[in-house]
Amino acid sequence: MEYNHRDIESRWQNYWRENKVYKTELDKSRPKYYVLDMFPYPSGAGLHVGHPLGYIASDIYSRFKRLQGFNVLHPMGYDAYGLPAEQYAIQTGQHPEKTTTDNIARYRSQLDRIGFCYDWDREVRTCDPKFYKWTQWAFMKMVESYYDTALDKAKPISKLIEHFEKQGTEGVHAACSQELDFTADEWKAMDEKQKSDTLMNYRIAYLGNTMVNWCPQLGTVLANDEVSEGLSIRGGYPMEQKLMYQWCLRVSAYAERLLKGLEELDWTDSLKETQRNWIGRSEGAEMRFPIAGKDVELEIFTTRADTVFGVTFMVLAPESEYVDIVTTPEQRKEVDAYLDSIKHKTERERMIDKKVSGVFSGSYAVNPLTGKEIPIYISDYVLAGYGTGAIMAVPAHDSRDYAFARHFNLPVIPLIEGCDVSEQSFEAKSGKMVNSSNGDFSLNGLEVKDAIAATKKYIEEKGIGKVKVNYRLRDAIFSRQRYWGEPFPVYYKDGIPHLMPESALPLLLPEVDKYLPTETGEPPLGRAKNWVTPEGYPIELNTMPGFAGSSAYYLRYMDPHNDEALVSKEADEYWRNVDLYIGGTEHATGHLIYSRFWNKFLYDLGYVVEQEPFKKLINQGMIQGRTNFVYRIKDTNTFVSLGLKDGYDTTPIRVDVNRVSNDILDLEAFRAWRPEFKDAEFILEDGKYVCGWAVEKMSKSMFNVVNPDDIVERYGADTLRLYEMFLGPIEQSKPWDTNGIDGVSRFIKKLWGLFYKGDNLLVDDSKPSPEALKAVHKLIKKVTGDIETFSYNTSVSAFMVCVNELSAIKCHSREALEPLVIVLAPFAPHVAEELWHSALAHDTTVNDARWPEWNEEYLKESMVNYAVSFNGKARFNIQVAAGTPQAEIEDMAVKNPSSEKWLEGKTIRKIIFVPNKIVNIVVG
């Protein structure tokens, strides 16, 4: 039988599907293992060869764990809500559901051809009402909860209401948008609207007026992680800051737990670091500065409390609510003009524009330590969203304050001994303090670190301020002015938001005539007919963002058909959390934060048993494209090969990589590619046209997209799988380069050659030779170790070495070949399955085999090679029988004729002996 990948692969894929070989059941008698891929957004472009990289890696691990006897949960689904389908719907009028369903079908057929061991009975789609019922349900739970900062967990909002009824805000420990202060009587006196607004200040999912990232082109707000450098990640459109009344999630309440939780996770350091940066914890102090002549205090946040004696002015963010209070009538015009100029700038313009700008408010603040009056300015270099939106400016020790002070001619007071602030600020946090005393309290002579601590202590004692930890992490904006997302189970009665009853879930997404905002500027749901409750109250028009559906999908896979709960107690307690999660780094500050938050929330309420959703996480690298170029001689239709192009004035043109093989252009395919190349002429080198190449993002516009279907068709899924793993370390980004796939293809043919020669079965029951056993057991040991460390590339090499060795000694012994097939099965399941059945004559699937143990006995060498080195420099090798005593080997090394010249006229100082490796003779 010849190796025929088409035949073998379709046969086994059918067999697996029809017999539900990979169906997983809850089985308490076996240990569980949960392997998860980040589920894909089914885009219209289909999969390219980069997408399956992580899927192949997780598939190998799943199959490996299964062979080791674990009950493996390995599901797949689709992150089906999202902007591209909706943009497409706007352009074509086609319902996004239709596009999405079509794309999913395409993805599925592409995935199926690669031979994954997913349990498709557990598939989820975020746009499926049976699924999004639980997204809506979790949102409702968040609305009905608040975060107790004393217990450090979410609790039902009813508990908070009880507290208000009894004591007002007295003794309340709750995360909130704004510190409130009212008595029980004041609470009771509030009307329904006031109570609703007050509770919104505490709910974990809340409606709030917040500064949001507004994207006019997309017509929606976006979360911080969907924006980069003032541009939307999707589409790259400019963003504006806008105050809007939006649903938000109080992720910030979980900042400390999200940070702490990282410690116990088996993630890469760089990914943890990314999350730490994003959470952005900074310890400092909050301090109050009275405003001269007014009964108001300015609150600021600083990490450098020690520099309070060097404060020469204060600055407010333009959006700060204090701006109105501190602006004097004389300065009103100037301030308004400044605020106006800021408003007209986009977020991006504000970021690019590093020019110092600002305006004096007319008021002065009083430094609480020195009693001195200092001017209050307004400037956009202070951010409204961080800290209190106001700062104390210490130009001597902060570069931004320094630039501002120089521009407005404000005094600069150096506070650290010997520092030079004539040209720039001194930002190092070391040195001895000077100029820092008010008679009563002095920091002079202290190290910066001690001065910070001393100041914090002092201000707390004097009631000027308090120690405070600030986080960069903001609450997540949860509303999107879009159609293709989960509707909010919220209606409005007299302008007050109410949750629908749980029995109303899932709240189905209504039909609309167009996917655009209404004429009055309302979101697309404003077009839906009868978008009201049975009682006639209007329903929320926003929809939820993409991350809503992806935040708890891993829980749903555990129990995907349950109509009573997101996940049953039993399933949750068995499957617990994801043991291995594989996906890209691009989700580091989005999905991977939101999921952790969501999970911790569900944990607080007792719905799940684990605090963290993803124990171990591997980031597969991106597969970049490898673009090929041809070189057209200017103003001609003649193309010159890479090696000769220097003699001509040429223009490089990207060429479809599928018309190029090993950088050699297929001339006929090129002529047929585009009408303008029909009559193309070529200047060849050695009869070939050699293309240039460059690494770029894999995309249609670069003509460098390689479709896995084509590779599977030509070489087979097993070759694709092995080759993707062979390409390099899984975590590393690398360009897709089809050059080299032949090596893997040859390997499979050689492997096949161990079992069949033509139609003859070669496998026999002879006793394998010691060399054969050694080759196979070396392989088992290597691959077992490699899989645990995800060094799949070296495993593939090990397979090649083993097969070469077995071929060389013509080993066809069943006893040696059987473990080889089992160990290969996770990597190349189709060929392994075929050999298992047809050549090794088993009637089980290879999945039912046991992962083989290696036997150290077989690995022992009869002769051992020692490198003899002098002063660490290896000079020659000696062969000694295994088990020779150390002293004898050392003696052989010294007395060897080759040693003579190295020992000549020298004395042996000592001999260092490394078992099985080296005899190092130190001479001098």
Place this chain on the structure above:
RNA sequence: GCUCGAAUGGUGGAAUGGUAGACACGAAGGACUUAAAAUCCUUUGGUCAUUGCGACCGUGCGGGUUCAAGUCCCGCUUCGAGCACCA
């Protein structure tokens, strides 16, 4: 600017502090063949030597620790990633 990571042949990449370059691609030469494809064999880090053994140099740069450094330490350079008027 701060933080993290990386740098090894023509290429992708191997190397628990212990003979650097496994494995693969590419290249060169050869066998088989009328020829090509396929397959197989040999060589392939550099320089010198080549009738033989070989010799020396080599893991971005400069130091250090060690009998021994691609690997550990210190100081740079370059590239990549994350954060960034975050006070």
